Amino acid sequence: MSQVLFLSDPSQADVSPILGMANELISRGEKVTFFSxxxxxxxxxEIGADFRAYNQEVNIFQAKNDTGEEEQPKSGLISALLEPMKFIDDILVQIRGLKFDYAVFSxxxxxxxxxxxxxxxxxxxxxxTS
Known part of the structure; x- marks a missing residue:
């Protein structure tokens, strides 16, 4: 049994295709950790994967406005490009102690x-693919 790390931008267009792949791997006995x-x-x-959420403080994919409602990030991508280790460190902290055989990503x-x-x-x- 392999340990597989799934990394995805949290959009329906990116999650759906690799969610199907994760489901197939789980049905074959693989253990999946899925970030979204x-x-x-x-x-x-529901497919049996271990869900891990991006830390809201460093989530470049979603931002909150002044009322607390989610909105598309305005400068998240710029921040991510300038300070990628904040985002990467969050993921590495969450998977500390886990060993993966390979990663699948969008x-x-x-x-x-x-x-x-x-x-x-x-x-x-x-x-x-569409």
């Missing part, structure tokens, strides 16, 4: 190369 935002927690846990995922290099594991990019 809270909105995808239920479907990820094409738009910005830190897959860095994370897989730090973990010393191979990566597989899942193409998103």
């Amino acid at each position: 935002s809270d909105e995808f927690k239920s479907p990820i846990e 094409p738009a995922y910005p830190y897959a190369n860095i994370i897989t290099q730090l973990l010393g594991i191979p990566k597989t990019e899942q193409a998103v």
